Amino acid sequence: AQKVTQAQTEISVVEKEDVTLDCVYETRDTTYYLFWYKQPPSGELVFLIRRNSFDEQNEISGRYSWNFQKSTSSFNFTITASQVVDSAVYFCALSEAWNTDKLIFGTGTRLQVFP
């Protein structure tokens, strides 16, 4: 069965600190997709990244970076020089290759960035 585990329930940091959000997944599929979403207090889910299982290259987008390691079934997300606006709940998700729209979400990590 597919499963996504986000062991960190809540993280608090002070502005400008770097923070890493952990994501560990389980799947029997050889082809799958991994996602990160941000959910600010307003409630909507904001898409951050999608990565397929054959692409293990790390990705950097501004202050955001992602580390995908198939050997440990992890897809971790790092925010560099955190800002107050980064405060939100972050979800990691997994989908099967045959239906990438059916997302299995983790329970989320609430990030609070204090000024």
Place this chain on the structure above:
Amino acid sequence: EAGVAQSPRYKIIEKRQSVAFWCNPISGHATLYWYQQILGQGPKLLIQFQNNGVVDDSQLPKDRFSAERLKGVDSTLKIQPAKLEDSAVYLCASSYSPNTEAFFGQGTRLTVV
């Protein structure tokens, strides 16, 4: 570009009552999703539409939940009768086509008392 619109934002009902949620997707988006997000959990897909046809409703409790997208645009999700465990945020999302980025609405927070 207008986002995904949902109404109402909040709803409080008593158990065994009925409730309906409305979603207006982004113009031109053929794929529409309803998710249920229980407090402290990640969203769970309830149903996926492609135009006005159902692609996946395997996780929809069909004895009490129903959804429709009659003209392939707006959608309604109904719960009848509601149970206490239905208290959650119901998120609607849409995408241009399957396997493309989905955009989410702000959700409807349902409280069943």
